[in-house]
Amino acid sequence: MSTNSGFGDGNTLPLGRSSGTSTVHRGELDRERNVSVRDLRKSFGDATVMNGLTLEFEDNAVTTVLGPSGTGKSVLLKHIVGLLEPDSGRVDVFGKNIWSMNENARAEMRKRFGVLFQDGALFGSMNVFDNVAFPLRKHTEMMEEDVRDVVWNSLREVGLEAAANREPGALSGGMRKRAGFARALVMQPEVVMFDEPDSGLDPVRTSLLNDLILQVHEQHQGTYILVTHDIETARKVSDYVALVWQGTVIHYGPTAEAFESDDPFVQQFLTGSSAGPLGMD
Numbered sequence: 329m330s331t332n333s334g335f336g337d338g339n340t341l342p343l344g345r346s347s348g349t350s351t352v353h354r355g356e357l358d359r360e361r362n363v364s365v366r367d368l369r370k371s372f373g374d375a376t377v378m379n380g381l382t383l384e385f386e387d388n389a390v391t392t393v394l395g396p397s398g399t400g401k402s403v404l405l406k407h408i409v410g411l412l413e414p415d416s417g418r419v420d421v422f423g424k425n426i427w428s429m430n431e432n433a434r435a436e437m438r439k440r441f442g443v444l445f446q447d448g449a450l451f452g453s454m455n456v457f458d459n460v461a462f463p464l465r466k467h468t469e470m471m472e473e474d475v476r477d478v479v480w481n482s483l484r485e486v487g488l489e490a491a492a493n494r495e496p497g498a499l500s501g502g503m504r505k506r507a508g509f510a511r512a513l514v515m516q517p518e519v520v521m522f523d524e525p526d527s528g529l530d531p532v533r534t535s536l537l538n539d540l541i542l543q544v545h546e547q548h549q550g551t552y553i554l555v556t557h558d559i560e561t562a563r564k565v566s567d568y569v570a571l572v573w574q575g576t577v578i579h580y581g582p583t584a585e586a587f588e589s590d591d592p593f594v595q596q597f598l599t600g601s602s603a604g605p606l607g608m609d
């Protein structure tokens with residue numbers, strides 16, 4: 329089992345989705361990252377969910393968190409955004425331990441995050457335009473004219489201009505996710521987290537959403553953290569793959585390396601095989 333939740337031993341690392349063409353140098357990796365999780369432990373009653381999880385997310389890269397159901401992926405995201413407090417260990421965001429801040433500082437920190445929940449988490453009573461405008465109207469002093477410019481840009485980016493006046497109930501699942509993505513982007517977040525963006529989408533819409541994620545990341549950069557069960561999504565959009573099992577990271581590294589790994593855990597998970605060390609528990 330490989331347990332490299334940091335980086336390999338070489339001086340340079342391949343970067344860039346499965347093609348891996350460019351490199352980052354060791355010196356650049358030693359600085360404080362936007363999101364780092366160290367020895368995170370969390371139990372709910374008798375059930376240990378985070379069991380010493382350590383993971384330093386690479387800035388300006390897309391990292392996919394994969395792992396069997398119930399293994400703690402969503403719990404990890406909730407810790408990163410400060411919705412859950414660790415029993416022990418720490419979550420540092422933008423260089424600060426988020427549980428050494430007061431609630432106001434945590435709320436400020438969250439403004440630098442964009443979070444895309446499974447269903448887009450849109451307000452049912454507001455049309456798409458107002459949903460996307462909501463964070464700007466709530467969290468900034470921006471003039472309404474400027475809000476409108478930002479929202480139209482964001483809707484254009486996700487291809488939803490024509491649906492601006494529709495309410496979420498009148499959208500398809502894929503459109504709801506794109507609307508949620510547009511709303512996650514309007515505050516120009518430095519960290520964007522996606523909890524199963526592909527859930528409930530057919531393969532074509534999943535693929536289109538993946539293209540959109542890549543396109544937007546290419547343009548805006550940022551630390552993207554994506555939880556998914558879809559191996560093809562991981563292969564297509566990620567620079568790095570983290571494989572979580574039983575509350576720890578059992579593999580972390582560049583995407584191509586994960587898909588070429590001969591580690592039996594990694595292989596079994598990435599091929600979806602029933603034969604191998606991973607069982608039902």
Ligand SMILES: Nc1ncnc2c1ncn2[C@@H]1O[C@H](COP(=O)(O)OP(=O)(O)OP(=O)(O)O)[C@@H](O)[C@H]1O
Pocket residue numbers: 372377395396397398399400401402403404
């Ligand atoms: N607030 C909570 N109280 C009690 N148990 C919880 C709570 N949140 C999560 N859990 C438990 O923690 C475990 C991990 O849940 P989590 O949702 O993180 O799994 P996951 O890896 O995201 O699963 P899936 O891939 O199926 O979505 C589950 O057993 C879940 O029941």
